[in-house]
């Protein structure tokens with residue numbers, strides 16, 4: 001199949017408390033690097049990675065946000081048009097897990113997806129390499145079942161469980177993209193980054 005070079009670009013936003021490892025997780029996935037040094041993200045960072053899903057070229061545009069509260073007012077324009085959202089917490093911090101409910105609500109409020117109940121969330125429990133765990137897989141899974149999210153856990157430090165959550169984000173983001181395009185134009189065309197027909201009607 002000839003899809004052209006560009007393929008589809010999917011916007012996926014990473015959110016969660018400061019220090020849970022959003023940047024580390026993304027850096028491990030895209031650049032295969034990790035550092036123990038903590039440098040808080042200021043504003044937003046972007047990283048892109050191109051992958052192949054069912055024979056389609058998909059570029060994941062990953063938006064790494066700052067977990068500190070003072071940057072949360074940046075949310076509105078940041079979240080809009082997202083095809084997926086990764087809620088990241090630290091398995092050794094119960095507070096970071098509990099905070100996800102708020103992060104999720106805030107995201108839905110500001111992203112304004114067409115059908116909020118259907119919006120695809122991925123939940124990622126990071127730092128599984130550490131011994132002092134405060135959130136069990138069972139607790140996390142239970143909440144994910146309640147909200148219809150996909151749950152993964154792993155460690156950016158040890159390079160464990162990194163690929164799968166991003167792959168799932170790309171898969172469900174692609175479904176979201178197809179749905180948007182179908183709703184707005186009545187057809188789906190994977191060869192264009194943004195079909196010209198939708199340019200004035202689609203916000204994504």
Ligand code: GTP
Nearest residue numbers: 018019020021022023024036038041067127156157
């Ligand atoms: P903000 O940018 O402030 O929102 O934080 P963040 O969520 O991006 O966290 P960041 O990736 O900067 O990581 C915070 C600290 O946790 C750093 O010191 C990392 O080295 C450490 N860290 C990240 N992932 C892991 C992990 O899997 N295991 C362990 N042990 N430490 C980790």
Ligand code: MG
Nearest residue numbers: 022023040041
């Ligand atoms: Mg960061």
